[in-house]
Amino acid sequence: MAYLTGYQYYENSGTGNENENWGTYQYTSLTDIVNNFMLMYVGNDKLINNAERYNIIFHAKRGIQELNYDAMKETKVIELTVDDNCRIILPQDFVNWVRLSLYKDGVLMPLTENTQTNYAKSYLQDNEAKVLFDQFGNILTGTSILDGDRIDGASKTMYMGSGSMSGNMGYNVDGSWVFDYSVGARYGMNTETANVNPTFKLDKKSGVVNFSSNMADEIVVIEYVSDGMESGDDTLVSVNKLFEDYIYAYVKYTILSSKFNVQEYIINRARKEKSALLRNAKIRMSNINPSRLLMNMRGQSKWLK
Amino acid sequence: MINSVRQTVLAIANKENYGYITPTDFNLYAKQAQLDIFEDYFYRYNQWINRQNQRVSGSGYADIVKNLEEAIDTFSVEQPLFNTLNKYTVPSSCYLLNKVLINTDLKHEGTTTSENNLTDTAADFIASGIVAGDTVAAIVDESTVYSIVLTVSQETITTTNENLWIESGLSYAIYKTNKTKESEKISHSKITMLNASNLTAPTFGFPVFTQSEDKISLYPSSIDSVGQVVVQYIRTPKQPNWTFIGGGTQALFDQSASDYQDLEIPETDEPLIISKILKYIGISIRESDVYQAAAAEETKEQQKQG
Numbered sequence: 011m012a013y014l015t016g017y018q019y020y021e022n023s024g025t026g027n028e029n030e031n032w033g034t035y036q037y038t039s040l041t042d043i044v045n046n047f048m049l050m051y052v053g054n055d056k057l058i059n060n061a062e063r064y065n066i067i068f069h070a071k072r073g074i075q076e077l078n079y080d081a082m083k084e085t086k087v088i089e090l091t092v093d094d095n096c097r098i099i100l101p102q103d104f105v106n107w108v109r110l111s112l113y114k115d116g117v118l119m120p121l122t123e124n125t126q127t128n129y130a131k132s133y134l135q136d137n138e139a140k141v142l143f144d145q146f147g148n149i150l151t152g153t154s155i156l157d158g159d160r161i162d163g164a165s166k167t168m169y170m171g172s173g174s175m176s177g178n179m180g181y182n183v184d185g186s187w188v189f190d191y192s193v194g195a196r197y198g199m200n201t202e203t204a205n206v207n208p209t210f211k212l213d214k215k216s217g218v219v220n221f222s223s224n225m226a227d228e229i230v231v232i233e234y235v236s237d238g239m240e241s242g243d244d245t246l247v248s249v250n251k252l253f254e255d256y257i258y259a260y261v262k263y264t265i266l267s268s269k270f271n272v273q274e275y276i277i278n279r280a281r282k283e284k285s286a287l288l289r290n291a292k293i294r295m296s297n298i299n300p301s302r303l304l305m306n307m308r309g310q311s312k313w314l315k
Numbered sequence: 316m317i318n319s320v321r322q323t324v325l326a327i328a329n330k331e332n333y334g335y336i337t338p339t340d341f342n343l344y345a346k347q348a349q350l351d352i353f354e355d356y357f358y359r360y361n362q363w364i365n366r367q368n369q370r371v372s373g374s375g376y377a378d379i380v381k382n383l384e385e386a387i388d389t390f391s392v393e394q395p396l397f398n399t400l401n402k403y404t405v406p407s408s409c410y411l412l413n414k415v416l417i418n419t420d421l422k423h424e425g426t427t428t429s430e431n432n433l434t435d436t437a438a439d440f441i442a443s444g445i446v447a448g449d450t451v452a453a454i455v456d457e458s459t460v461y462s463i464v465l466t467v468s469q470e471t472i473t474t475t476n477e478n479l480w481i482e483s484g485l486s487y488a489i490y491k492t493n494k495t496k497e498s499e500k501i502s503h504s505k506i507t508m509l510n511a512s513n514l515t516a517p518t519f520g521f522p523v524f525t526q527s528e529d530k531i532s533l534y535p536s537s538i539d540s541v542g543q544v545v546v547q548y549i550r551t552p553k554q555p556n557w558t559f560i561g562g563g564t565q566a567l568f569d570q571s572a573s574d575y576q577d578l579e580i581p582e583t584d585e586p587l588i589i590s591k592i593l594k595y596i597g598i599s600i601r602e603s604d605v606y607q608a609a610a611a612e613e614t615k616e617q618q619k620q621g
Contacts, residue, residue, distance in 0.1 A: 041520055054364045063499045064515045064523070071514045242513065244520045 037248035043070050043257055051262055057276065058265055066261055071239065073260040074249050078238035079105065081292055082250060085233045089113065092228050096161050096221045100212075103236040110210055110219065113229040121221075121230075124209035126168065129220045130154040163223030168203050252294045256287040316578045316585065317345065317557050318568045323589050328596050336596055338557050338566055345555040345578065348591035352580050353552050355617075356387050357411075386581050393547045395452055395459040401539035402530045405546065414547040415498040415531065417522050417538055420491035422449060424540050427485045433472040434480070435487075440467050445489055452542020453479055453487040459542045464489070488541040495545070498522040498533060510534065552579040587616045 014031055017023060022030040044066050052061050078084065085108050090098045112119045132154035134142040142150045159165035181188045208222040219232070240246035249257055263280040266272050321341055329335050336344070360383045366372045367380055390410070396403035405412060423443040428436045433451060449464040451474050462476035472489075474480075501509055501523045509515050509523065517523045517534040524531045533544065558572035569575070580588065590613035597606025 044521070055368055062501075063521065064501070064509060067521055068512075068515050239514075242516075244518045 036250055038251055038254045040067075040070060040074070040244055040247040040249075043249065043254070047258055047261055051258065057280075058262065058269075061265055065265060069261040069264045070257060071247070072264070073257045074247060075237040075239065076260075077249065077253055077256075078235060080235075081288065081295065082238070082253065083295060084235070084238075084250075086236055087231060087233050089229060089231050092221055092225045092230055094161075094226050095157075096223060096225050097218045098221075098230055098232070100217045100219065101232065101234060101236075103239070103241050104217075104234050105237050106235050107212065107219075108233040108235060110233070111231045112207060112225070113231050118231060119207050121207050122203070122205045122209050124167070124211040124222070126211075128156065128160045128165070128167075128209075128211050128222070129213050129216075130156045132157075157220075160220065161223055161226075167209070167222065168200060250295070253291045256284065256291050259284040259287045316582055317555055317576075318570070320345065320578065320585060320589055320592065321557050321568075323585075324592050324596065327589075327593060338559050341592070342554070342556055344592045344595040345557070345588070347595065348588045349552050349555060349578055349580055351591055352584055352587055353390070353410075356383055359383055360387065387549060389579070389581070390549045390552065391547060392550050393545060395461055395542045396531075396544045396546055397454065397457055397459050398539065398541070398544065401533050401536050403533065403544045405526070405529050405531060406548070406550070407529065408550040409546075409548045410551040411549040412500070412526070412531075412546060413549060415500070415524055415533075416495040416545045416547070417498050417519075417533070418450070418452075418490040418494065418540075418543050418545070419496050419519050420494035421540055421543065422489045422491060424486075424488035427453075427480060427483050427487060430480055430482050431471070432477070432480050433474060433487060434470055434483075436470055439469050440472055440489075441469055443489070445472065448492055450490045450492045450542075451487055452490070452540075453485050454541055455479060455485065461542060463492070486541045488543065490543070496520060496522055498524045498544075501525055501534075503527075506534070555579075587613065590616060 014034075019031045019034075020028075022028050044063065047066050047070070048061075048063060052058050052066070086101070086103070088101050092098055110121045110123075112121055132152050134150040134152050136142060144150055156165065208225045208228075210219050210221045210225075212219050219230075221228075221230075238247060238249070259280065263277070263284045266280050267277045321336075321338075324341070325336065360380065363372060363379045363383060372379055391413075392406075392408075394406060396405065398404070422445055423438060423440065425435045425438050428434055433453075445464060445467050447464050447466060451462050451464060451472065452459055453462075454460075460476065460479055462474040462479055465473045465475060479485075496519065499521070503525055506523070506525050509517065519535065519538075522538060523534050525534075526532075531544075533539070538544070553576050555578045556574055556576040558569045558575040559566040560569045561567050578588065590610075593608070594606055594610055594613060597603065597608075597610075
């Protein structure tokens with residue numbers, strides 16, 4: 011019998027969200043991984059016996075987390091509006107960012123990360139610069155001047171910001187936009203930071219992204235990686251089928267390597283198997299196929315200016 | 316089997332009525348001997364698995380592990396547990412709790428309002444998605460009983476076990492059949508840390524339990540509905556009882572007595588149980604010959620079985 015009937019797949023049997031099962035065949039659930047592992051790799055006549063299920067769950071989840079950080083290439087994309095303090099709150103399951111872009115006038119503009127500090131916590135001080143405390147001995151804090159200047163646009167920055175091209179008029183010729191070149195060159199410009207778009211910096215501890223002053227009320231698209239734990243809902247945790255064998259090998263290796271009295275050659279065998287399967291899965295995930303190569307090869311005769 | 320064992324034992328031990336064993340004594344010895352053999356199954360099972368892993372055991376008719384599994388499985392019982400909140404009572408006959416299953420798909424729970432079938436005027440069974448084939452659990456006389464849904468209307472359900480609904484006010488719960496998850500036993504030393512860890516905290520998908528005395532506690536603690544927990548366990552053998560009519564040396568075997576209980580171990584273990592009972596008799600009548608012969612026979616039998 012099929013895992014899902016066509017009706018269940020396309021229309022979720024007419025109940026709940028119609029798109030519930032779309033694309034699910036690419037993935038194996040955590041429940042399946044744990045069940046299959048307990049069934050196939052744990053037993054009296056297997057390399058692993060007397061393994062607790064919570065051990066398997068832990069290592070399977072850790073394996074999935076590691077895959078989500080780099081190998082899996084499954085970025086999440088969320089669109090947010092920047093608040094009046096020029097910041098957005100990081101998504102609930104955020105682990106690391108891939109790209110932040112400003113969406114404006116129908117164009118997605120990648121933003122540059124500001125390597126300069128653009129936020130600070132401020133301690134309240136008296137006129138003798140002594141730190142002030144509340145009745146419980148806790149330090150009183152307020153909005154820092156650095157933050158205020160960033161929001162107001164008063165702070166100087168090494169990033170180009172609006173720059174010399176800002177506000178230039180363009181011409182629409184047969185549906186294409188054309189802009190005048192600026193005359194002359196900008197000698198000594200730091201090209202690393204020369205970007206007309208606004209900048210951002212992550213305040214990881216506070217869980218926010220701080221933007222430069224001209225970003226209030228703008229729309230930001232954040233692409234980020236999570237750890238695949240779906241905010242703790244085990245029923246939603248899954249892994250791409252291309253990585254399924256790797257997860258089994260990873261769990262097997264981590265359990266064998268942490269067990270007492272397992273011969274080193276067995277651990278080494280498990281380690282090599284794990285590494286080889288990860289390489290295999292990464293190659294498969296990279297989706298190298300003739301049609302893609304053909305597209306790339308078409309660029310070979312392009313004239314370089 | 317019990318009569319055959321008694322007759323053999325008497326034939327060996329009872330010489331000129333010197334070694335006559337009363338039915339009461341015989342029942343006591345038989346109980347001890349049976350328990351002894353029953354416990355040995357588990358140790359032998361473990362030994363044979365080790366041998367299997369060393370590749371010194373065969374397959375097919377030489378598969379001793381399979382034989383032992385069959386012997387142990389004759390004592391296997393599957394039963395829903397009675398609960399007070401999320402503390403579920405394990406049956407007193409339980410020797411080894413092998414599996415704890417959780418019904419995860421709870422469709423509806425409530426209390427019956429009439430003694431006619433499963434009737435609950437506060438419920439809308441159709442809206443709750445209950446269909447024929449679902450499992451109904453109800454608490455009757457402090458035990459949990461299962462039946463299967465046959466027909467469904469808004470307030471009434473008929474079930475396979477009609478006699479269940481003889482009074483109103485019965486607590487019940489309805490589950491989707493065969494939607495179960497296995498719960499894992501956790502030691503008391505681990506449960507606090509397990510609950511505190513984000514990655515391993517028990518969920519409905521991966522529930523766990525701890526055991527204290529005859530109660531098991533389920534985690535997550537929201538597992539507390541009527542009949543939500545089913546256990547599969549290995550029970551201890553029932554106490555054998557050689558029943559009789561008449562008295563003294565004239566006692567005649569009576570298999571039709573209501574308290575009659577045969578031995579439960581496989582018949583292939585009859586020589587072993589006879590040796591064991593004779594050993595007890597040897598001690599009882601202070602007859603070292605009987606004891607030594609029985610002990611030697613028992614050792615021989617055990618060596619043969621591994």
